[in-house]
Every structure is written in structure tokens, then in C-alpha cells.
């Protein structure tokens with residue numbers, strides 16, 4: 001197919017008013033200056049599927065410099081992939097110049113494993129359609145005429161609710177292995193089936209993810225797990241053997257847990273379920289929590305090992321955390337502010353056993369108390385630890401100071417009666 005099928009607005013039903021006003025103004029300005037400009041990618045796809053788009057990407061025949069001439073608030077960014085960001089205060093829209101395929105132009109560069117390393121070869125809208133990943137991501141909306149331009153059969157695939165790679169899937173996954181995780185993301189998020197030929201190579205090529213820069217994978221992984229469909233996403237990642245290249249320690253833990261008591265699997269499920277619910281109700285989520293969950297089994301076992309070697313409890317958790325992150329960042333780099341928070345969530349797990357008034361009051365004031373508490377309750381829910389602590393700490397947050405004091409005293413009386421040897425308790429708890 002080298003000609004676009006043009007679908008009139010009466011057939012596709014996109015209402016231009018659903019497109020962000022500022023994105024529309026960019027499209028109009030570029031068109032007035034004599035350039036081709038379209039809405040493309042997720043914006044068009046989501047509108048056609050009846051979802052509200054997360055962002056509106058624009059593709060144009062204008063080069064980044066020409067875009068800046070027309071729209072002076074433009075900032076040109078990127079090296080591998082030069083892009084124009086058209087700013088409206090802090091908000092910006094991505095405007096990309098049409099790209100040609102790198103492989104037969106001779107101008108782009110393809111590195112080891114067939115990976116694209118330079119993608120700055122400008123082209124026509126037709127060429128731009130073919131270098132995109134999935135057919136449903138290669139639909140262009142023309143604001144002037146109201147038509148959708150389809151070069152690659154994307155409309156048909158949308159109707160079939162199927163995700164189909166443009167071109168030869170093996171070649172396209174080799175060019176950019178991140179497309180394999182994009183396939184999983186769109187499939188989970190938009191409830192699409194991956195067309196058999198696009199699905200088949202994923203199992204065999206999954207190890208190519210190890211060639212991707214860990215920093216890029218951090219962004220991709222957040223999109224995967226913070227898209228509102230984390231439970232389903234995890235299931236798909238495991239079935240395509242992709243998880244082992246993103247979170248090798250979590251994959252190992254899940255396999256071991258299947259032979260064990262199943263509590264780690266329940267913890268992961270409960271945590272991701274929570275994340276999905278929070279995202280759907282517009283509550284904030286943090287990557288620190290995701291890493292806390294994914295590495296927990298490893299860290300817990302590592303801490304036990306260090307404790308058996310004679311290290312103090314807290315230091316054992318720190319040592320195990322260092323080991324787990326050292327391993328994790330080989331695949332996905334984790335910005336320090338998040339890994340520090342993850343570490344705090346882990347080290348604070350030991351504090352839930354101390355229930356004297358002074359320690360309880362200061363713990364409740366800790367800036368990470370809430371995250372640590374949520375994590376502890378998930379552990380309780382999964383059956384990893386007994387649920388008494390979750391109930392006790394839930395209640396104590398709800399009562400006034402006097403009652404807090406009474407709760408702590410009551411707890412210490414119970415402990416005295418039971419003559420709890422504290423060391424024994426401690427060892428069992430963590």
C-alpha cells in the first residue's frame with residue numbers, strides 16, 4: 001500500500017473539539033505556513049477507540065528549525081531523535097518531523113543486533129507512517145479536512161481490536177526491542193490482541209532488551225506499570241518471558257514462590273491491584289513502591305542471610321538493599337530519589353513491632369510512614385506476616401493522642417503477660 005486511504009470524518013467520528021485546543025493551534029499554524037501537519041500516534045488511536053488521549057503528538061513536514069520559525073516557543077531537543085517541543089508555559093507538545101526509514105536510505109545507521117542508532121533522516125508522510133511501530137499508531141488526522149490518512153491498514157486493525165507490527169516483526173523488534181514492551185503495554189491497556197505474526201517472535205527476541213539503555217527502560221517500565229493495567233501487564237510480561245529481562249530478581253522470586261507458600265505472588269498482585277486502583281481514581285503513585293515490591297523477596301532473604309552472619313538487623317536490610325539494587329540497575333536504572341525511598345520503605349518494616357508511645361508517635365510523624373505502612377499491610381494481606389500489626393497501626397492512626405497512649409500501654413501489658421521475649425518476636429517478624 002503506497003497510497004493513503006482517506007477516511008472522511010463522517011466515517012471515523014473524531015470530533016475535533018476532543019483534540020486539545022493548543023494542539024489544534026499548532027496544527028493550524030503549521031498548515032498556514034504551508035507545511036503538512038497531522039495529529040498522529042496515540043492521540044488519534046485513542047480518540048478512534050473512544051478513550052481520552054494522554055497526549056497529542058504531531059507530525060509535520062517542517063524541520064525542527066522551521067517549526068521554531070513558525071512557533072517561537074519551540075525548544076529543539078534530542079540527538080538520536082531530534083524533536084521540537086512547542087511550549088505553552090510549562091506544558092508542551094511534541095512535534096516531530098516526518099522520518100524516512102533508516103534501512104534503505106543509507107543515511108540512518110543500524111548498529112549491532114540490527115538496532116537503530118541514528119534516526120534523523122527526514123522523509124515524507126508516507127515514509128513516516130512506515131517507520132512507526134504498530135499499524136494503529138500510524139494513523140494521521142488532518143484537522144483541515146477532518147480526514148484520517150491510513151497508509152498501513154491501521155483502521156482495519158482497530159476494528160478488529162488487534163495490534164499488528166508494520167513490516168517484518170522480527171526486523172522491527174530487532175531495530176528497537178522496546179517495541180516488544182510497547183506491544184505488551186498497548187495490548188494490556190487497550191484490550192487488544194497481538195496479531196499472531198507480531199506476537200510469535202517476542203519469546204525468542206526478549207533477551208534483546210538487555211541491549212537497551214537502562215535509563216530508557218526506567219521510563220518504559222513506568223509506562224508499563226503506571227498505566228492503570230499493571231496486573232494484566234505483569235501477566236503478559238511473564239508469559240512473553242520479558243519480565244526476566246526487566247526484573248530478573250522478581251521473576252526468580254515468583255518462580256520460587258510458586259513452589260513455596262505463594263505469599264510473594266499474592267503481595268505482588270495485591271500491590272499492583274492497588275496501583276491500578278489508585279491510578280484509576282487519580283491518586284498519586286511512586287516508582288519507589290514498585291521497586292519495593294519487585295525486589296522484596298530478594299531483599300528479605302538477603303537480610304536474613306546478613307543477620308545470620310552476625311550483622312545488626314537494620315544494617316542487614318541495608319546490605320541486602322544495596323545488593324538488590326546493584327543487580328537491578330544492570331537492567332533498569334533507578335534515579336537515586338526513588339531508590340532511597342524504596343530503601344526507607346524496607347528499613348522501616350522493622351519499626352512496626354515497637355509499640356511504646358514515644359516511638360509510635362515519632363514513627364507516625366515520619367514522612368515515609370504512609371508508604372511503609374501501606375507496604376506492611378500488603379505483606380499482612382498476602383499472608384507473609386500476621387495481620388495484627390496492620391490492624392493495630394490502622395486503628396492507631398484514627399484515634400486521638402490519649403487513645404494512642406492507651407493503645408500502646410495496653411499492648412505493652414499484653415506483651416508483658418505473654419512474657420514475650422522480644423528478640424524471639426523480632427526474629428520471627430522480619
Ligand code: ATP
Pocket residue numbers: 040041042043054055057131132133134137138176178179223
Ligand atoms: P501513549 O502516548 O498513549 O503511551 P503513543 O502511541 O502515543 O501511546 P508515544 O510513545 O507517545 O506512544 O509515541 C508516539 C508515536 O510515535 C507512536 O504512536 C508511534 O507511532 C511512534 N513510536 C513511538 N515509539 C516508537 C518506537 N519505539 N518505534 C516506532 N515508532 C514509535
Ligand code: MG
Pocket residue numbers: 041042043055056057
Ligand atoms: Mg503519545
